[in-house]
Amino acid sequence: MSSTAPWVEKYRPNTIDQVVYQDEVVQALKKALESSNLPHLLFYGPPGTGKTSTILAIAKQLFGPELYRSRVLELNASDERGIEVIRTKVKTFAQASVGMQSVANKAGYPCPPFKLIVLDEADSMTKDAQAALRRTMETYSKVTRFCIVCNYVSRIIEPLVSRCAKFRFKALEPTLLRKRLSEVAEKEQVKVTNDALDRIVDVSEGDMRRALTVLQSATRTFGKEIKPNHVDETAAVVPDQEIEDLLNACIDVSDKKDMFKAMQKQCAQIVRRGHSAVQVVSQLNNHIISSKNLTNVQKARIALEFGNVDKCLTDGADEYLQLLSLSSHILRIKAELDPKATGSSNEDAMSVDDD
């Protein structure tokens, strides 16, 4: 089984010192550790930045493996966390008083006289469930500390936020990601080319978990030598060349007769290759922003369409039709607002916006 254990778990930091990049957070928490006292905590930040790892490391350092089970309650989004559970399970756990500390002290852990409840991915909890927590947090604060972990602090109700010490986790720097990745690759005896490493760092956008998962999946599929195209395949990223082709078809307005057909063909091809439209749209957006063939006004108009299409896709609309509509809009905007074109040819009343 060890060969199949996710590397994310295998290389999870065990002590708080191993948590990288979140200096302020680590410093503050270390102080708290020394005095073996903790406030209620609220961790927030983008995924894969070490929020859960940090709190788990703290818990381990505080209680040690023996008492960990009886002192720490971990609830994440996949557990039932409705108001009922808060009222019964969480409350019962919070109420219980803690036993003597002598056993643990021998093992060299500080083992402070309180329990820890970790509410992971708390932004998916209902408002009611959060509201039910308020009083519980205060009443049992002598024996229980809460740690709320979430991506968006705005989804946590204000009364809960004001009861906690807030810590923000920053997205990881590319250089750090890269360093860690090459360490892991070395330990796992995987050869990763420099380009491939850059690509992983690129696609993971500061998310350590995503980076490691991509690396591991690539190793499983393609063996011990990883190249950039392997990364694209496992990370479900569309190869740059295909996006480039689509964009070129969208902004090539030289041949008025066949340009729509060429564009339509590219759209159909991308969908046929099984790429996810959401991914295509987000990558296409990046390319358009940096494109030199479009003016700022054109880009702004296109951006509006991007917003529209993204909303439709989230609602579950058909991928091909949405992609076609988006490309068609880009084509039209390019043709209409082209500074080089002599005399705009599309000034008729056919503009969609008029309707």
Next chain:
Amino acid sequence: MVLLVDKYRPKSFDKMDIHKDMSQQLKNIVNTGDFPHLLFYGPSGAGKKTRVMALLKEVYGVKAEKTKLENKEIKVGSQLSKSITVTTLSSPCHIEINPSDSGNYDRYVIGTLLKEIAQSAPLDQSAERNFKVVIINEVDLLSREAQQALRRTMEKYVKTCRLVLMATSISKILSPIKSRCLCIRVPAPTSEEISTVLQKVAKQEVFNLPKAFCDEISEKSEGNLRRALLMLEASKAEKYPFTAGQKARLPEWERFIADIAKEIMEDQSPKRLLEIREKYYQLITNCIPPELILQKLANYLIVVVDYDVKHQVSHWSAFYEHRLKCGSRPIFHLEAFTAKIMSVYKRYVKLLSFVNNL
């Protein structure tokens, strides 16, 4: 009689003609003795299911082919008072379910059925693979709650079962699920690849397939191998030996939609709209998904109209398809789309004649 599609479905990785690299990779994954949860995605007819079955065979041997259909009762609802029947296809080492069929109750199907399967270890303890495989179809159609339920199950029962998920698109799958699976993209075969397969089948069936006709079929198949083979068989039943000018036979409903497109172009009037409505009803009662009707219709329309209208068609088809998904009565949106296109087209024709008269 067996359909060509079933007769020539490759049973193992060695016999596959398309995506040979992928077959090799899958073999590599399985050869280590264990495999992670898998998520296959790609357009229909690309060979997702075929690959999964070959994978099972590679892992378990012939045992995986002895399948039987089974109906299971599952209690649903908040009080578990109602019960529904779910059809499963199972062999001693795997079980295949289609939870999205159960509509709103998919959460319970995932919850109870999967738990039941996962908790019971396979009887044959001496077997070298002590885990079962659960194949879940159409994961992208599962509700959000069902996907959340899946997430927990995946972690909890990883020792006794492996999930193989299938989807046409991964856009609608929650990212926590994606990150727990090894995602495998199965792209549609190219037209050339389809042609090769068609020729191979024709050779084994001992009939003559002219190259031009073969290419036409693979062009019209839209990268769907199953569709290509069905079309070949239908055309053959219609007329054989193939003549030079013979057209590949499209499915009935597609020709029907092509007719609708033609009618829209011929006349734009309330009377015509009423006639077309009848046709929409016919299509819908024949279980053609409304999204598909709209998509095909848009495709036919785009081919025939001028550039300016092409843009309009693509815009409005996307617009009304989105509405159709959010709404509950597909016929309204199909009609609205038709009316819109009629009005756009009529206006365009008027404008054109106006400009020409100047």
